[in-house]
Amino acid sequence: MVRKMGVYAVLAYVIYGLFFYWYLFYFADTKLPFEYQGSKADPATFLNGRELMLSEEYSKIRNLLFFLSTPFEWLFYFVILLFGFSRAFKRWSESSSKYKLLQTAIYLIWLSFFAYVATFPLSYISYSLSKTYHISTQTFPSWMKDELIDFWINYGTWLIIVPVIYWLMKKSSKRWWFYAWLLSIPFTLFMMFLQPVVIDPLYNNFYPLKNKELETKILTMADKAHIPAKHVFEVNMAEKTNSMNAYVTGIGSNARIVLWDTTLNKLSDRQILFIMAHEMCHYVEKHIYFGIAGYLLLSLLGLYLTNRIMDWAIKRWGTELKIPEKKDLRSLPLFLMIISFLLFAVSPLTNLASRYEESRADNYAIHMTKDPEAAIISFQKLTKSGLSQVNPPLLVKIFRYDHPTMLDRISMLEEYEIQHRNQIK
Numbered sequence: 037m038v039r040k041m042g043v044y045a046v047l048a049y050v051i052y053g054l055f056f057y058w059y060l061f062y063f064a065d066t067k068l069p070f071e072y073q074g075s076k077a078d079p080a081t082f083l084n085g086r087e088l089m090l091s092e093e094y095s096k097i098r099n100l101l102f103f104l105s106t107p108f109e110w111l112f113y114f115v116i117l118l119f120g121f122s123r124a125f126k127r128w129s130e131s132s133s134k135y136k137l138l139q140t141a142i143y144l145i146w147l148s149f150f151a152y153v154a155t156f157p158l159s160y161i162s163y164s165l166s167k168t169y170h171i172s173t174q175t176f177p178s179w180m181k182d183e184l185i186d187f188w189i190n191y192g193t194w195l196i197i198v199p200v201i202y203w204l205m206k207k208s209s210k211r212w213w214f215y216a217w218l219l220s221i222p223f224t225l226f227m228m229f230l231q232p233v234v235i236d237p238l239y240n241n242f243y244p245l246k247n248k249e250l251e252t253k254i255l256t257m258a259d260k261a262h263i264p265a266k267h268v269f270e271v272n273m274a275e276k277t278n279s280m281n282a283y284v285t286g287i288g289s290n291a292r293i294v295l296w297d298t299t300l301n302k303l304s305d306r307q308i309l310f311i312m313a314h315e316m317c318h319y320v321e322k323h324i325y326f327g328i329a330g331y332l333l334l335s336l337l338g339l340y341l342t343n344r345i346m347d348w349a350i351k352r353w354g355t356e357l358k359i360p361e362k363k364d365l366r367s368l369p370l371f372l373m374i375i376s377f378l379l380f381a382v383s384p385l386t387n388l389a390s391r392y393e394e395s396r397a398d399n400y401a402i403h404m405t406k407d408p409e410a411a412i413i414s415f416q417k418l419t420k421s422g423l424s425q426v427n428p429p430l431l432v433k434i435f436r437y438d439h440p441t442m443l444d445r446i447s448m449l450e451e452y453e454i455q456h457r458n459q460i461k
């Protein structure tokens with residue numbers, strides 16, 4: 037039975053992978069609708085032939101890797117349970133120490149280590165792909181260092197969360213998910229508060245803007261929106277990537293706007309001001325807080341469902357999955373598998389909400405800067421530097437795009453430009 041279940045799972049994964057390969061490489065049509073051809077959103081007007089070809093090719097492979105990675109996690113956790121790895125990790129942890137907490141720490145090390153090794157090929161392919169296409173400029177040692185930081189931060193986070201969850205399960209098998217959710221509120225807020233000052237600096241350096249002339253322009257604009265100067269940062273990304281970005285992070289006194297130095301180096305001042313105005317909208321409209329509220333709401337539902345699914349799966353498949361009961365640490369891969377699945381399932385909804393905020397930010401920015409020419413060029417350069425698709429396939433948009441497509445974003449700006457031109461006349 038166990039072997040059969042393993043074969044079915046691998047088979048399902050392969051069929052799923054082949055489906056997406058066919059969908060992305062043969063079925064999906066990324067050609068622009070007729071009415072957009074020749075417009076400023078048409079990549080043929082701002083990319084050369086080689087860039088056009090590369091961006092299609094690169095995006096297709098990237099999209100495939102995206103769709104392969106998450107279900108691969110589910111397959112991994114399933115195999116870990118089915119073939120008794122989880123049981124073995126628990127046995128090894130019990131023979132190494134008699135202290136419960138230390139046992140959990142050892143179990144987690146084994147699980148994290150195996151998960152890392154299993155997913156390493158996909159991460160490495162992803163890294164070397166972006167290096168081949170000259171997006172990433174990061175050396176292997178530097179990439180590996182980031183990977184190790186990721187590993188230990190994840191490990192540390194789970195080391196805090198897992199003992200609490202299993203302790204709650206022991207206390208109340210029926211209501212642990214609700215208590216876990218209550219505790220997750222202060223924990224999430226605390227992590228969001230620490231993120232920009234404790235976690236992010238482990239990867240990169242953050243400092244005030246280097247170009248003082250530009251800084252004055254940016255801070256003057258920020259001042260209009262009542263954003264204090266000490267909340268605007270530059271980060272050194274040029275040693276890692278050619279692509280451009282800017283974002284808002286942190287909460288309370290740690291809220292900040294961060295501009296990648298690549299953005300500052302590659303765009304003109306007018307273009308940078310448009311990007312900055314976009315980020316200011318996120319800051320002023322407090323999109324992070326809406327994000328946290330939405331996340332907490334969904335996680336209440338998610339934890340409830342996790343509990344129900346765990347009960348059902350253990351009752352039905354407990355013997356095959358080698359999980360005697362929910363509160364046994366051996367059920368952790370099942371817990372992680374369900375969480376990963378629910379996150380993937382809800383991503384179309386969270387992406388939709390994010391795309392709404394992003395288009396608000398674009399609107400805010402263009403009304404603030406009133407400079408559609410610079411705005412359009414900044415988006416064209418963004419497309420070019422990341423070799424991104426202007427008009428991605430529908431499933432890619434639904435599952436992957438937390439920003440509107442460049443077709444939508446540039447068309448909106450072009451429309452503004454046309455209206456504005458008519459007003460002047």
Ligand SMILES: [Zn+2]
Nearest residue numbers: 314318394397
């Ligand atoms: Zn944004």
